[in-house]
Amino acid sequence: MGIHKKKQKNLKDYDPEEYGDVYSLTAMKSDTRLFLCHHEGSRTSKDAMELFAMVEQMRSKSSLTPVFTSDDWDPFEEGLVNIYGILEVPPYKGIGRKPLPRLIPPEDLKYVKIEKKKVGETVVETVKNIVFGNKKDILKMLEIEENGYIGTSYVERFNLTIRASLARFIRRGMNFSKKMRMHTKALDLFQAWYNFVKPHDSLKIKINCGNRRWGYRTPAMAEKFTDHIWNLGELLGFRVPVK
DSSP: OEEOOOOGGGOOTTSOTTOSOEEEEEEEETTTTEEEEEEEEOSSHHHHHHHHHHHHHHSOTTSOOOEEEEESOHHHHHHHHHHHOEEEOOOOOSSSSOOOOEEEOOTTOEEEEEEEEEETTEEEEEEEEEEESOHHHHHHHHTOOTTOOOOOHHHHHHHHHHHHHOGGGSTTOTTOOSOHHHHHHHHHHHHHHHHHTSOEEEEEEEEEETTEEEEEEOHHHHTTSOSSOOOHHHHHTOOOOOO
16 A cells, blocks of 8 residues: 655655555454554565565464465565475476576465455456465365455454554655654554554454443454453553563
């Protein structure tokens, strides 16, 4: 998503390189809506690699490689191969130079790209393109049926929450970020608030306790990081343990 709305024509020779359009790439765990990480940069394969490297760093090495879903953006595919790919040397046919090693996606890498076809501003068709992996295995890992929903609507709703919560993400506004560092820190604070303070409607569970029918949960509660909804005082007063 585009931020930092200082127009290119107003840039001066002495302006820092970080001025201009900056994009925030985000990753979310779909079952618990946990906001995993974010990366600020441009729209390149290198930026996609930075995002997936952070996701991989968080993953337990004993767990399965997750199923990745995204909208139609080619650098995600290249980024996944660069982070999870394995080197393979093509067989030499005895003619010309020996082939160089190349990265190929491993068998356990699963990636579904959601392509939306539009007529004007109206979405007329949604196409699920399985880029890596077997359809049967993907459906099993996502715990959905043969014709079940695979999409990115929860991420699109998440992007709306970001724009509604952080004025610096509103297009053509006066609250655009002036410094990359402060922009990243603002998103860090939003990430903590989203995971620990904001209850998510899709995570509520039926409890039927007295007058309460539903128990609301945050992504951090769904992940069992905490047993209650935090308030802002608790979040801002929390001391991060020194490693």
